[in-house]
Amino acid sequence: MGNEILVIGGTGNTGAPLVDLLKDSDQSYRVMVRSDESESKMASKDVPTVRAELGDWPSVAAALENIDTVFLVSSPSPDMSVLHKGLIDCALSANVRKVVRISAEPARYSKGLPMYEQHTEVDNYLMAAGLDYVILRPHYFMQNIPQMHASFIKEKQMFAQYLGDTRIPMVDTRDIAKAAFIGLTSDEFNRQIQYITGPQAISFSDVAKAFSKSLGKDVQYVNLPYEDQKAGLEAFGTPDMIVETVMKLFKLWAEGEDQPASNDFEKMTGSTATDIDAFAQEFALAL
Structure with missing residues (x-):
């Protein structure tokens, strides 16, 4: 199967270093983009792309053709839960096997925290969907x-x-990308939630x-x-x-x-954060 990995959110703090890791690997992948600017930027780096946008479900369905595994992250927004659940539904219809999703550490105590309540809702939706999944819940970004x-x-x-x-276990977003790469390319951590923190x-x-x-x-x-x-x-x-x-x-x-810090990054990657x-x-x- 060609173009097995579809990256959604490949220009952000986590997505961009993940794309670099994929580019330097032997993995077959493409990055979903929604603008001429993003498409040109990726083309300048010889990164394969497909044009689609969450919410434009026919374009997403086309982007998911021949896809085995999806990486999913997006910026915070009031409609994030709707868009991510819509993507999960499309993935099921397209016979995608697995979704690797960037959630957030506070999703485990999200009541009263609107942005993280959405993450909890989508995490639960993904876990119940019948797909394989890896959910990463990183802590506060050092890049902030x-x-x-x-x-x-x-x-x-x-x-x-x-x-x-x-004290909080701040994490480098490039380490989150390394954990995501393992989640995308290995099935060892399927159907697990991993908490990605600094050391x-x-x-x-x-x-x-x-x-x-x-x-x-x-x-x-x-x-x-x-x-x-x-x-x-x-x-x-x-x-x-x-x-x-x-x-x-x-x-x-x-x-x-x-x-507290977690050792999940070390467990996934075999390296120290x-x-x-x-x-x-x-x-x-x-x-």
Whole structure:
């Protein structure tokens, strides 16, 4: 069977490094794109594509022809659960064998967290659908730090974030991609949920220390008040559902116990997850 793997969401934090892994492998795959820009970008890298969009179900049905395994991730949105369940239905109709889906760690305690309630709903739908599956539930992305704070770290040697001293096992999204690659190319972890984390729980103070070391100058972490963090997200134009979910989740973490690390990444890949020191060193070299 040709073009066995279909990647949906191949341009994001996890999808892009996954596509790189597939490109460097002997796997047969193609990436679903929905715009001329994405199609041209993939073509420039010699990445095979198919034009389709979640919600446009005839185009999805065509994209799923001769597909054995689907990788599924998409950006948060109010209609994510509808779109992902629609994809699962199409996969069943097209005789797809397996779906590897990126969920999120809070899906296991999602009540009252709208964005993660959707993940729980879709995870349960996929597990009941009759397909083989691998569900990955990653923790907080290390990439969020440079994406949100790079200019402040570079120019002011500080960054501000609401979380206090709570430690969470932040994860490099490239490690999530490595776990997804194993899920796509091996059946060893079929019908399992895997929690993908960094090697240890760390606080934002630990992040500041790692960046201080890598940059050779003192970087300060400023613990923002809850209301200031919420106002900042709103001012940035973040959708209401995401603001509500993120703030409730951060409050839950800030007022609770440290979040434990998982060994699922090591179990899946046979390697150790990226730690914050290595991540910060790479960030410093890129400046």
